[in-house]
Amino acid sequence: MKQFYLKQFPNEEGYFGKFGGSFVPESIQKAMQEIDAAYNLIAQNSDFIAELRKIRKHFQGRPTPIYFAHNLTREYKGAGIYLKREDLNHTGAHKLNHCMGEALLAKFMGKKKLIAETGAGQHGVALATAAAYFGLECEIHMGEVDIAKEHPNVVRMKILGAKVIPVSFGAKTLKEAVDSAFQSYLKDPHNAMYAIGSVVGPHPFPKIVRDFQSIVGIESKEQFLEMTGELPDIVIACVGGGSNAMGIFSGFIDDSVELVGVEPLGRGEKLGENAATLSYGEEGVMHGFNSIMLKDSKGEPASVYSIASGLDYPSVGPEHAYLHSIGRTKVATILDKEAIAAFYLLSKKEGIIPAIESSHALAYALKIAPNLKGKKILINLSGRGDKDIDFIANTYGYGEVY
Numbered sequence: 114m115k116q117f118y119l120k121q122f123p124n125e126e127g128y129f130g131k132f133g134g135s136f137v138p139e140s141i142q143k144a145m146q147e148i149d150a151a152y153n154l155i156a157q158n159s160d161f162i163a164e165l166r167k168i169r170k171h172f173q174g175r176p177t178p179i180y181f182a183h184n185l186t187r188e189y190k191g192a193g194i195y196l197k198r199e200d201l202n203h204t205g206a207h208k209l210n211h212c213m214g215e216a217l218l219a220k221f222m223g224k225k226k227l228i229a230e231t232g233a234g235q236h237g238v239a240l241a242t243a244a245a246y247f248g249l250e251c252e253i254h255m256g257e258v259d260i261a262k263e264h265p266n267v268v269r270m271k272i273l274g275a276k277v278i279p280v281s282f283g284a285k286t287l288k289e290a291v292d293s294a295f296q297s298y299l300k301d302p303h304n305a306m307y308a309i310g311s312v313v314g315p316h317p318f319p320k321i322v323r324d325f326q327s328i329v330g331i332e333s334k335e336q337f338l339e340m341t342g343e344l345p346d347i348v349i350a351c352v353g354g355g356s357n358a359m360g361i362f363s364g365f366i367d368d369s370v371e372l373v374g375v376e377p378l379g380r381g382e383k384l385g386e387n388a389a390t391l392s393y394g395e396e397g398v399m400h401g402f403n404s405i406m407l408k409d410s411k412g413e414p415a416s417v418y419s420i421a422s423g424l425d426y427p428s429v430g431p432e433h434a435y436l437h438s439i440g441r442t443k444v445a446t447i448l449d450k451e452a453i454a455a456f457y458l459l460s461k462k463e464g465i466i467p468a469i470e471s472s473h474a475l476a477y478a479l480k481i482a483p484n485l486k487g488k489k490i491l492i493n494l495s496g497r498g499d500k501d502i503d504f505i506a507n508t509y510g511y512g513e514v515y
């Protein structure tokens with residue numbers, strides 16, 4: 114399998130082992146096949162690749178650096194702690210990596226409009242940014258709970274010219290926003306392109322988003338080798354749908370590097386109190402793909418919870434389900450309160466305010482670092498925390514104890 118993992122998975126029907134696929138009505142199936150065919154065509158096209166490279170360098174500000182967290186490393190007296198700084202990617206998170214790719218694909222296909230859901234608002238902001246860049250219309254569906262919690266991102270989307278559609282049914286969070294966005298897309302698949310926010314959804318989205326995010330892994334491997342002369346021992350990323358994790362994991366998947374996905378344990382292990390899908394879920398189909406999901410007593414997607422809106426999802430990318438099932442990746446969990454502690458620590462000790470999502474990955478790294486002297490840990494710092502500061506300061510204060 115060496116060196117060939119990314120080329121082998123998914124197969125032509127979009128399967129990673131038994132996970133993935135496309136469970137959608139006939140009418141959408143056709144639209145999905147068109148997107149897949151267009152993507153396969155442009156992925157080989159040197160003009161498309163050159164255009165994407167130019168955008169990454171001059172618009173997004175890539176490559177993002179790897180930073181050696183010297184203060185935390187000294188304080189924890191164990192493994193070296195390194196951060197891949199996706200918080201420095203334009204718009205403040207890794208999501209623009211796949212949004213620029215998806216929008217370029219939409220442009221290539223002659224689409225006029227981008228439609229998507231958003232949780233924390235990060236995907237909405239990234240897609241609205243991409244839409245502005247390419248001169249496309251943009252419609253973002255967002256749960257009312259998240260709209261209240263992530264106000265600055267809502268304002269950003271509107272300033273960028275996107276239409277924000279509040280979703281007021283069910284738990285009013287990410288899962289309902291996906292349903293709502295999909296319904297809107299169904300009305301006009303000819304002129305619109307659905308631009309999903311993670312490595313989830315029906316084939317070909319998990320593949321497309323993974324491929325666009327793989328730039329994080331490619332850069333990380335090169336930069337880490339240049340910095341330290343070797344590969345990291347452990348790579349850690351938070352997992353909501355799983356795009357930032359797949360992005361960085363994909364660079365190391367054929368190497369002997371431990372890969373750990375960190376899921377949100379929220380307030381605890383009880384169903385409804387967390388969104389730790391791989392840890393507690395079971396196989397099932399949701400939003401058009403087969404994966405591991407958290408189900409309620411009726412077998413429907415459970416309502417889930419995390420302090421991090423971006424991790425608040427009852428399923429997970431099918432590639433994560435597969436990699437976990439074959440033992441290639443490990444899964445860990447982090448409570449809200451552990452993520453909050455990590456949020457304050459990185460802010461005060463290194464001068465970097467992380468997204469509360471990314472704080473989950475950091476919290477797990479800080480947990481294991483003291484016992485791993487001589488090892489090196491690379492964390493994907495998926496985003497910056499500006500969007501979270503008001504909520505955290507109002508709820509928990511300024512973290513004076515850290």
Ligand SMILES: *Cc1c(COP(=O)(O)O)cnc(C)c1O
Nearest residue numbers: 235353354355356357423470496
């Ligand atoms: C959306 C988001 C996540 C979670 O999404 P993945 O697809 O699991 O990466 C993580 N971190 C940040 C900063 C986000 O905005």
